[in-house]
Amino acid sequence: MSMEYFAGISDALRLTFVQVMILANLSIGIFLIGMYINLKKWGMGSTGYGLEPSGSIFAFPKMLAYQMSEHAHIHNQSVLETFFLDILFQRRILQRSPLRWFMHFTIFFGWMALFALSLAMFLVEMIFLIGEEVGYAHSLPEFLEPVVFRELLAVPNDVFSYILLVGIVIAIYRRLFMTKVREATIAYDSILLIGLTVITITGFVADGIRTGRFWGFDMPIEYAPPAALFHVVISLLFCIAYIPFSKYIHMIAIPLALLANKGGE
Amino acid sequence: MAKREPSINTENFTAVQLMELDSCSRCGECVNWCPTYDASGEDPGLAPRDKILRWREYMNKSYGLRARLFGPKQISEEEIEEFKDDVYGCTTCGMCATVCESAINTVELWESMRANLVKRGNGPFGKQSAFLKLIGEYKNPYMEDNANRVNWLPEDVKVEDEAEILYFGGCTAELKQRKLALATTRLLNKLDIKFTMLGEDEICCGSALIRTGQYFINDTAKENAQKNIDNIKARGAKIVLYACAGCFRASLIDWPRLTGKELPFKVMHITEYLQGLIEKGEIKWEKSIDKKVTYHDPCHLGRHVGVFEPPRAVLEAIPGIEFIEMERIEENQRCCGAGGGVKAGIPDLALGVASTRVDDALATEADLLSSACPFCKRNLSDGRDAVGAKDLEVEDVVVLAAEAMGIDLSDTPK
Ligand code: HEM
Ligand code: SF4
Ligand code: SF4
Numbered sequence: 005m006s007m008e009y010f011a012g013i014s015d016a017l018r019l020t021f022v023q024v025m026i027l028a029n030l031s032i033g034i035f036l037i038g039m040y041i042n043l044k045k046w047g048m049g050s051t052g053y054g055l056e057p058s059g060s061i062f063a064f065p066k067m068l069a070y071q072m073s074e075h076a077h078i079h080n081q082s083v084l085e086t087f088f089l090d091i092l093f094q095r096r097i098l099q100r101s102p103l104r105w106f107m108h109f110t111i112f113f114g115w116m117a118l119f120a121l122s123l124a125m126f127l128v129e130m131i132f133l134i135g136e137e138v139g140y141a142h143s144l145p146e147f148l149e150p151v152v153f154r155e156l157l158a159v160p161n162d163v164f165s166y167i168l169l170v171g172i173v174i175a176i177y178r179r180l181f182m183t184k185v186r187e188a189t190i191a192y193d194s195i196l197l198i199g200l201t202v203i204t205i206t207g208f209v210a211d212g213i214r215t216g217r218f219w220g221f222d223m224p225i226e227y228a229p230p231a232a233l234f235h236v237v238i239s240l241l242f243c244i245a246y247i248p249f250s251k252y253i254h255m256i257a258i259p260l261a262l263l264a265n266k267g268g269e
Numbered sequence: 270m271a272k273r274e275p276s277i278n279t280e281n282f283t284a285v286q287l288m289e290l291d292s293c294s295r296c297g298e299c300v301n302w303c304p305t306y307d308a309s310g311e312d313p314g315l316a317p318r319d320k321i322l323r324w325r326e327y328m329n330k331s332y333g334l335r336a337r338l339f340g341p342k343q344i345s346e347e348e349i350e351e352f353k354d355d356v357y358g359c360t361t362c363g364m365c366a367t368v369c370e371s372a373i374n375t376v377e378l379w380e381s382m383r384a385n386l387v388k389r390g391n392g393p394f395g396k397q398s399a400f401l402k403l404i405g406e407y408k409n410p411y412m413e414d415n416a417n418r419v420n421w422l423p424e425d426v427k428v429e430d431e432a433e434i435l436y437f438g439g440c441t442a443e444l445k446q447r448k449l450a451l452a453t454t455r456l457l458n459k460l461d462i463k464f465t466m467l468g469e470d471e472i473c474c475g476s477a478l479i480r481t482g483q484y485f486i487n488d489t490a491k492e493n494a495q496k497n498i499d500n501i502k503a504r505g506a507k508i509v510l511y512a513c514a515g516c517f518r519a520s521l522i523d524w525p526r527l528t529g530k531e532l533p534f535k536v537m538h539i540t541e542y543l544q545g546l547i548e549k550g551e552i553k554w555e556k557s558i559d560k561k562v563t564y565h566d567p568c569h570l571g572r573h574v575g576v577f578e579p580p581r582a583v584l585e586a587i588p589g590i591e592f593i594e595m596e597r598i599e600e601n602q603r604c605c606g607a608g609g610g611v612k613a614g615i616p617d618l619a620l621g622v623a624s625t626r627v628d629d630a631l632a633t634e635a636d637l638l639s640s641a642c643p644f645c646k647r648n649l650s651d652g653r654d655a656v657g658a659k660d661l662e663v664e665d666v667v668v669l670a671a672e673a674m675g676i677d678l679s680d681t682p683k
Contacts, residue, residue: 041334041337042291044332045287045328045329045332045333046284046287046291048279048282048284048287048328049282049286050282050283050284052283053283053377053526054281054484054526054527055283056280057278057279057280057282063284064284064287064288066284067283067285068284068285071285090372096371096372097370100296100298100368100370104296184297185297188297188300190295190322192295192322251294254291254371257289257291257292257371258292258294258370258371258372260285260288260292261288261289261373262371262372264285264288264289264374265372265374267372268366268367268369268371268372268373268374269366269367269369269372269374269572269600
């Protein structure tokens with residue numbers, strides 16, 4: 005549901021592709037700067053209990069490596085177990101609440117899959133565009149033609165989008181209608197959820213306009229490119245650039261905490 | 270660009286701990302389970318999630334993007350004082366770490382926050398500030414002459430000068446709850462196990478200083494740990510036994526960390542040792558204890574170091590005991606409320622938590638609520654009195670075992 009409409013239609017759209025390229029690089033740049041600031045911030049800590057803060061950018065990786073190699077008194081589980089069961093499968097959420105696990109797993113899985121599909125689509129577009137410039141485009145296998153590749157991804161895109169949507173709907177329901185959750189919600193929480201919701205919905209709408217299906221709400225086809233562009237822009241900014249500065253950081257920090265603490269107490 | 274100094278610093282935090290502040294997903298599990306938050310009438314400041322949030326915001330105000338560009342944002346002293354009060358309203362029970370969906374090692378985080386705030390001049394809390402002076406001066410927090418640790422032991426108790434086994438009694442059992450120390454020593458005697466003790470040379474294990482964030486001051490805790498280790502070695506001990514969960518946890522986890530070296534001996538909780546003897550059939554029971562008994566896992570023995578089974582094995586082996594579990598046990602146990610300096614600092618809060626735990630025991634209709642830590646026993650007894658459950662006995666597993674072995678403890682001195 006993301007880049008598919010770029011497929012070499014007109015020069016005007018190709019221009020957009022260049023803009024998206026720039027934006028993508030910008031997003032990655034902002035992400036990297038943000039992560040550098042976070043690493044510096046974490047590096048304000050020490051590399052051992054009771055030691056002086058070192059202020060070095062390497063303090064965090066050092067302390068992480070130290071903790072991962074240290075023998076734990078309980079739950080001395082292996083890195084593999086942590087990676088598969090705690091990080092990918094998110095066992096700790098499941099242990100606390102199957103519903104929340106289902107909510108999160110659908111968000112996590114849907115998001116990761118769509119991210120991967122969008123990345124793949126983007127790469128195919130690039131290979132094709134460069135191919136057109138350099139002149140090898142005609143020798144590419146057929147499935148690497150953007151129009152064909154887009155069709156290949158159509159069903160998985162749909163499936164994962166709906167999986168993501170299911171999780172988001174549960175999360176929104178919890179945040180709105182469960183008193184305890186609602187009362188504890190702060191901007192930090194809601195921004196993540198609102199942003200994700202907007203991205204998901206705009207993705208559906210852009211795709212709907214292009215294909216003329218339900219989510220297009222009968223909008224004219226000319227709206228397809230700008231709608232898709234909007235979706236791409238906020239996706240890049242929100243899902244990449246914003247990670248280090250928001251609750252998104254949890255998708256990096258939680259796996260790190262799980263590794264450091266060998267899956268936790 | 271204004272170059273103000275940040276209002277907080279990162280002393281006593283490790284780099285991983287600072288990262289952990291960013292890994293809280295605000296799921297709220299810790300809030301559901303925190304015993305002090307519950308007993309305080311849900312004081313929002315005590316919620317673990319909230320403490321993480323506040324320190325994360327302090328970090329971002331001091332070292333985040335905006336702070337880097339435009340200088341740090343000030344945090345008012347009142348706010349930091351209030352935070353300090355909240356971070357001391359915690360028994361370091363570890364329940365929040367057990368349920369944390371992000372696997373944050375919260376207890377270490379609270380202790381680092383405390384140490385940081387002590388260094389900054391805010392902590393510790395109330396009466397806790399006396400610990401340092403007392404332990405420095407008296408080598409125990411109870412202002413007792415250190416000779417009183419063992420000079421009261423009755424004539425019949427035989428303690429070797431040197432032995433492979435050493436019983437580390439701990440301040441609370443030796444100075445305040447002597448029945449436990451007497452039970453342990455007589456029990457070992459009765460089993461013909463030669464053991465030694467540190468006696469007057471014993472120094473507080475450091476738990477009180479470490480848990481309240483004061484361990485680094487003058488290196489007192491580190492020096493005391495080293496002295497204890499040296500003295501234990503000098504008595505030829507290969508195995509050190511503990512009947513106090515707090516001392517056991519401090520020795521097992523904190524001593525190696527403070528001194529930077531592995532312990533040159535094995536440390537065991539006495540119930541682990543007894544379990545081994547029971548399995549070998551070496552304990553002869555002489556008396557039946559015909560009571561319905563439940564067991565409270567001390568946080569520092571259970572969740573912190575994973576000793577769940579041995580005390581239960583001892584209870585189940587004692588003839589006559591009908592063993593019954595409370596609803597919240599083992600990893601999910603509810604704290605007694607005494608730990609982390611709360612008993613000394615905020616006694617009302619400690620009592621509130623204890624009362625809830627006593628209610629848990631009453632729900633099982635047990636006659637006796639047992640534990641394996643003198644500190645838990647003390648606070649659970651207070652909780653029992655507070656809820657007026659006169660018929661509920663509170664006793665240590667080791668005392669029960671001694672009694673079942675036919676050991677008389679009626680001559681325990683005050
Ligand atoms: C390995 C990676 C990840 C781990 C371990 C993880 C873990 C968690 C946990 C423990 C929560 C709290 C859930 C609760 O309220 O019970 C959470 C919340 C959330 N996570 Fe993740 N997460 C990961 C990756 C992701 C990814 C890739 C996304 C994609 C967007 C994501 C989106 C969210 C959202 C939207 C919430 C908030 C739900 C709400 O507002 O109620 N997470 N995550
Ligand atoms: S350690 Fe126990 S008392 Fe302290 S915040 Fe966590 S759950 Fe609450
Ligand atoms: S349980 Fe852990 S992740 Fe959840 S709110 Fe508490 S500290 Fe944060």
